[in-house]
Amino acid sequence: MPDLFPRVAVIGGGPAGLMAADTLAARGMRVALYDAMPSVGRKFLMAGRGGLNLSHSEPRPAFVARYGERATRIAPWLERFGPEAVRAWAHALGVTTFVGSSGRVFPTDMKAAPLLRAWLHRMREAGVEFKMRHRWLGWQDDAHDRVLRFATPAGMTVIDADAVVIALGGASWPRLGSDGAWVPLLAGRGLRVAPLLPANCGFETTWSEHFRTRCAGQPLKSVALAPPASGGAAPRWRTGEFTVTDTGIEGSLVYTLCAPIRDRLLADGAAVMLLDLLPALPAERVLHEVARPRGSRSMSTHLQSRLRLGGVKAAVLRECVGPEVFANPARLAAAIKAAPLRLTGMRPVAEAISTAGGVAFEEVAADLRATRLDGVFFAGEMLDWEAPTGGYLLTACLASGRTAADGVQSWLAGRRG
Ligand SMILES: Cc1cc2nc3c(=O)[nH]c(=O)nc-3n(C[C@H](O)[C@H](O)[C@H](O)COP(=O)(O)OP(=O)(O)OC[C@H]3O[C@@H](n4cnc5c(N)ncnc54)[C@H](O)[C@@H]3O)c2cc1C
Numbered sequence: 001m002p003d004l005f006p007r008v009a010v011i012g013g014g015p016a017g018l019m020a021a022d023t024l025a026a027r028g029m030r031v032a033l034y035d036a037m038p039s040v041g042r043k044f045l046m047a048g049r050g051g052l053n054l055s056h057s058e059p060r061p062a063f064v065a066r067y068g069e070r071a072t073r074i075a076p077w078l079e080r081f082g083p084e085a086v087r088a089w090a091h092a093l094g095v096t097t098f099v100g101s102s103g104r105v106f107p108t109d110m111k112a113a114p115l116l117r118a119w120l121h122r123m124r125e126a127g128v129e130f131k132m133r134h135r136w137l138g139w140q141d142d143a144h145d146r147v148l149r150f151a152t153p154a155g156m157t158v159i160d161a162d163a164v165v166i167a168l169g170g171a172s173w174p175r176l177g178s179d180g181a182w183v184p185l186l187a188g189r190g191l192r193v194a195p196l197l198p199a200n201c202g203f204e205t206t207w208s209e210h211f212r213t214r215c216a217g218q219p220l221k222s223v224a225l226a227p228p229a230s231g232g233a234a235p236r237w238r239t240g241e242f243t244v245t246d247t248g249i250e251g252s253l254v255y256t257l258c259a260p261i262r263d264r265l266l267a268d269g270a271a272v273m274l275l276d277l278l279p280a281l282p283a284e285r286v287l288h289e290v291a292r293p294r295g296s297r298s299m300s301t302h303l304q305s306r307l308r309l310g311g312v313k314a315a316v317l318r319e320c321v322g323p324e325v326f327a328n329p330a331r332l333a334a335a336i337k338a339a340p341l342r343l344t345g346m347r348p349v350a351e352a353i354s355t356a357g358g359v360a361f362e363e364v365a366a367d368l369r370a371t372r373l374d375g376v377f378f379a380g381e382m383l384d385w386e387a388p389t390g391g392y393l394l395t396a397c398l399a400s401g402r403t404a405a406d407g408v409q410s411w412l413a414g415r416r417g
Pocket of ligand 1: 180
């Protein structure tokens, strides 16, 4: 007897795959979810350690702009499942959310586990089968694109699905399951995959030993960073905070500038950022205070008393400019407002919060169906987009899972009709 309900294989149990599975099961499809790990949602649970920033409450145009060059591709996903839908989804699972002072959206309890538990419970009730410890190894030679090979503890197994959603994540934090091992599998099937690169990552610089031992781990608060502008344009400053690390810098302000820094590093081998240590003060005021007579006081004491510039901020300034600058008030004032911070490398993708690169958008239709494969859809971080931290990653992953599920449903309906 033929199956009455289509069988959909979802590979990857992160937020993108889970959203696809949940949506399809709720619409009456038979869904099996495969994951290489012993349990699903490990990176989602890790995100819970930071309070689980689910989304952001800023107005939609600003929200969409966070996806940079991919904004026009991702905007339609957010039409289906945007920040408001993310909150409604959590509420439907019994988890209330709140908007923090920065506009970020979190579960009220700042935890991921209760939300994941309720979500999985709903999926099991809807009949989703969870096939753990199933590592996808690619396609069966000479078979159609929905015949999939898995390594399991019991040996190799091959399944034949009616439609497939692949949502294997990027390559950051590989111990949580997403290790990027899928890249050669897709490339071998003729799909274009942009190299996986660190996003929301730390960058390296050459701190002096003295600075490193004294300042690593300390935050630089209320500062601004800008990539150097070319062609005489004014630098585009971003204000926020970041942390000094043993090897360089990391933190939210650095993450917002990750793509331009990375591009510059890849092109030139180094990226000189401009650092404004006192963004709240105009340059003239800084010069006025620096140039005041200081009597017998040291320049350090002078900067501390006139501008409250001390501690790690004063120390980082000494890392960026030579001692001769401290002898010249005009040059010193200019350096306080735009100190050159030379970055020499990026931290490895395994340490990054997320991954840039992935399945090229030219390979997928608007509904995330792979145009060169038959009945295969992609979702989540494994597609070639990136976004800063702030809830934009999870929102787009969930939205892409919903988009792929909608695509699967229409594609299956088209085949039956
Ligand atoms: C420390 C940390 C904190 C974060 N905090 C936030 C936050 O607060 N807000 C936010 O928006 N984002 C955050 N993120 C990013 C967010 O968690 C990810 O963007 C998101 O989980 C990606 O979802 P995904 O479904 O695409 O992939 P993943 O969540 O990576 O899931 C992919 C799944 O595929 C499985 N898999 C991989 N390869 C195979 C294979 N060959 N066979 C079978 N299964 C396979 C993996 O085991 C995994 O379960 C954080 C990330 C990290 C590392």
